[in-house]
Amino acid sequence: MGSDHSHSAPSAPPRVRRILIATVVPLFVATVLAAVVLWPRDGSPQTTGGTDVPRYHGTVTRVVTEPCPPTPSPEGTPDVGAGRCGTVDVRMTDGPAAGRQVQTPVPDGPGAPRVDVGDKVVLVELTDPADPASSTWNIAEHQRGTPLVWLAVVFAAAIIAFGRWRGLAALAGLAASFAILLAFVLPGIAAGQSPLLVAVVGAALIMFVVLYLTHGVTAQTSVAVLGTLGSLVLTGVLATIATAATHLTGFGSDDATTLSMFQANVDLHGLLLAGIIIGSLGVLDDVTVTQAATVTELANANPGLTRLQLYRAATRVGRAHIASTVNTIVLAYAGASLPLLLLLTADTRPIGQILTSEFLAQEIVRSAVATLGLIAAVPLTTGLAALVTAAGRPDTAPRADPPDGRPRPDRAEALAALSSPRTGRTDETGPDPTRTGPPSSATDRWPEPDRSTDTAW
8 A cells, every 4th residue: 555644654565455455445335335324314303302493693782780689588588689680782783683782681590691791692582472572582692603713723723733734634534524423423313223333334434534534545554444443343342241231221311311302213222332432433543543653663663573573562552552541531531521420429329329320330331341442452453563564574684784885783782782781891991800701792681572661760
């Protein structure tokens, strides 16, 4: 296959390329055919929720706040209201009242926006069912379009400035991922298809598009694709077994319960499995691409390394990567559920009951299954990369002498001289008289193959 984006690496032998093509192309064709079969049709079921209330834009021109009137408590004693009262004047920029001033009450209640003069807001017009001619305006939220656009511009500029063409390809891959999620995965699940099947097909489609678009059509990328696909399948199998063993139903959050009311045809247990697959894909891409690149760089730096040596060296890098990524997975799931986790701290039930509740058991299964799939990706991808990289070349590469005719210094002796302790030395005054015993060869001081690369403090 071709060269990488960043530098020209030796291409794989023709036989290896033919094997990779014969393996990857059928998998890609099968993924595309499955996506075509599962693609949501025009006759997909629609949600049963109510009609959307029209939303209009405006700019706050005046805010008048005042103390809230006292309200009677359930016991009948007056109590001063703790909310915010007053009025807000807003100049409408679109809708039936465009160009006019409308008056709304000061937003109040949990999650209500805080408004000041000059804020861009979104309003809704509520009509009284008893008197359709009577309507009131209320502020729903702030307009966030402009800040989000600027944030996206800064995000894209930073990626392109640092990654250059590779960064531009990464942005294209990100856009493709969102397109597949929004056009295939979410509509397919909403149409009543198996969420697990749709998620596996969608994740495989994202993987093919993103990896080859971002990293180029190379043997190294093909190895990462195969490692990611194998790990995804393993993650799906483990997720199915774990959720069945723990009897998870998918109703572990208020969002799932609300979704079941609006779309009763969605399998929430399958949706839980689909979330594990989609959530694992991004981290798996990171690990598999890193392992494939590590093997390639090690082979380029020392062509004399055998398959086993490449595997061992790259696996040591993978262990360090996994050690940090496991924490990333757990914190990502915890951060997404932080409000509910905080609410659980006030729970008076025993800790054992809290940990085995539907919600926390669901998050534990997510983290554990994703981590197991991630761990399996390291030896799988590293082994494939070692086989592909070392294929077609001898176990030891011949050493050519420099053009000037002088013999090339032994690499092992040079490295050993730099890394071994200075027990004896030879300088301009002659050998060190304190040195005892015969000089050891450089190969005797060469690090053992299974030695850890971690430096001792």
